[in-house]
Amino acid sequence: MNMIKFGTSGWRAVIADEFTFANVRLVALAIAQYLKKEGLANREVVVGYDTRFMSNLFAQQAGAVLTREGIPVLYSKRDVPTPVISFTVIDQKAGGAINITASHNPPQYNGLKFSPASGAPAPPQVTQAIEANIRKLQKEGVVLEPVEPQRDLFAEKDLAPAYIQDLESKVDFSALAASPQKVAYNALWGTGRGYVDRILQDAGWRVDVMHKEVNPLFGGRRPEPSEEEMPDFLEMVKEGDYTLGLATDGDGDRFGIADKGGKFITANHILALVFRYLVEERRLEGGVVRSVATTHLLDRLAQHYGRPIYETSVGFKFIGEYILEGKVVMGGEESAGLSIKGHVPEKDGIIACLLVAEMVAQKGATVGELLEDLFHLVGPLHSRRVNIPLTPELKKELPQKLAAHPSQVAGLKVTDVITIDGTKLVLEDGSWLLFRPSGTEPLARLYLEAESQKRLDILEEAGKKLLGI
Known part of the structure; x- marks a missing residue:
């Protein structure tokens, strides 16, 4: 019997080993039981998926199980970034979401992530309740056969337009349009294509896109926007003389940034730069929250501005609570997760890339130059x-x-x-x-x-x- 457990960001396992259609159906049934117990069975559940092998089919089966249990489903018409699912939960006042994704894990993995009605990653008490339901179903020997969605409870929708429209209140599109740049974007064969690139192109920027095609093998790599996984992209930024390189991971919730010349800038440094920009240029009020593994540059900046600093366990589900409460200007993790005040309580690589682009346009300086100025202000940390x-x-x-x-x-x-x-x-x-x-x-x-x-x-x-x- 497989012990299905939810980790820092959902349940992840190797496809055809632990991650099977039978297990996905079992987890979906356990989630349906949780929603019924919480009195949420009458509210639709958003169901989305990434570009991994058969993610759409796993998602269809998860949604079909929910409809069999009488729970309405809003199913994404195409693969969709995690932050877009989070936004849709909040925007549609849904009861929660099921997302078939293993984020930046190697291609042989897939996963299932549940978000409650808040749109945030499920906190431990929620995943523990779902795990208890799974164990009970396994003990009872429940095995669900393939099931077709109940069509009167299964609606399909393009989730992108409402999310992109909402970004207009959180990203300064006029600043982007006033200072168009030549940038490169790496979609890493994932869900982010058609978001970062489209928004910047609509603002008049030249955006050259790498790896925009769907490839469940992710080029044989992890779809992680890190220095180690993107040598070809960093070379492209260097050779193409781009002002900036932007990247998102497989499910669009993490970011990667390259400076002019192709130098990779760490997530910790980007978090510090964005926090400074939001305080000094946007004049946003509040503190900053980071995980225990994230840079103390944020602490130094918080002390400089007289803002509170909050430290959490690793996992954006803990940071999301502060975003929901409106206590912070920004929350961030060293693993390239970021969200801001008034936005979704989930890490969002799309808004992170757009904020960096806005910052470069507004300040008229490269990321490297802005980082040097930051070090002059509070001292260097690596x-x-x-x-x-x-x-x-x-x-x-x-x-x-x-x-x-x-x-x-x-x-x-x-x-x-x-x-x-x-x-x-x-x-x-x-x-x-x-x-x-x-x-x-x-x-x-x-x-x-x-x-x-x-x-x-x-x-x-x-x-x-x-x-x-």
Whole structure:
């Protein structure tokens, strides 16, 4: 019996291994039971999907199960970005959403993500209730056969127009139109095509698009907008003399940014730049929320502007709560997740790309120049994430290793230990290390931040030594 579990961002598994039609139908039935118990069965559920292998067919079966249970479904006509699904839930006052996606995981994976009526990622108490329903169904030996949607409860719709129209209140389209640029956009074979590129082209920008075709194999890579996964795109930005390179991941909720010349700019640096821009240029009121693994540049900026800083566990479901409450100008994660005040309580790579484009247009400077100016204001910080394969031995020993809190690391005194998610060691010079297991992949992660790349190298070596590798 497979133990279907929801991680940091939904249930993900290998296609044809654990991720099967039978299991998708079972999870959909468990979600239907949850919605009925919560009194939401009379409200439609948005059902969407990404460009992965057979995602649309998995989504159809999930939707069909809901209609069999008497729950109306609003089904996306085409593959759709995660933030667009979140917006649609809120806009249509839906009871929730099922999204068939494994985001940036390798192509052999697929996944199912549930969002409640808030449009945010489901919090732990919701996914735990759904998991309990799954276990009960499995114990009872319930196996659902393929099912056809009940057509009077199954409506199809293009979800893009309403979302794009809403962006007009959150992105300064006039600023984009006033300063058109030549940019490159990498859709990474995912759902973002027709959003970032179309909006900028409509504003008069020249946008050259890479990997806009649908390819469930994602070119044999992970559809992640990272430096490691986009060498061809960074070369394109460099050789094409583009002002800016923009990218979104497989389901459009993460962003990747390249500066003029093809230099990749880390998500942590982009988060700091966007926060500064929203405070100084947009004059938005509120604090900033980040995950425990995200840059302390946000802390320095918050202190500079006299704004509160909030720290959460890893996972945008925790950050989304602050967006919903209207307490923050921006929320962000180092894994390239961002949303802003008044927007969806879900990470949105589309609005992140557009805000960076707006910022470059308004300021008349490259991202690199803006970053140098930021460092002059609050000092430099550089970050790194190291992925470590979670072997059976390390998985067994990791809890004990994380429980050991050294008094010194790399010759510096440990001044604070934060254990809200993994173990974070803050050192006397403001640098830090964080150890935690991934919530989406069989990896242990080591996060590092320091004022120089040389210091990061020293911290990485010390961190690996603490893990015994």
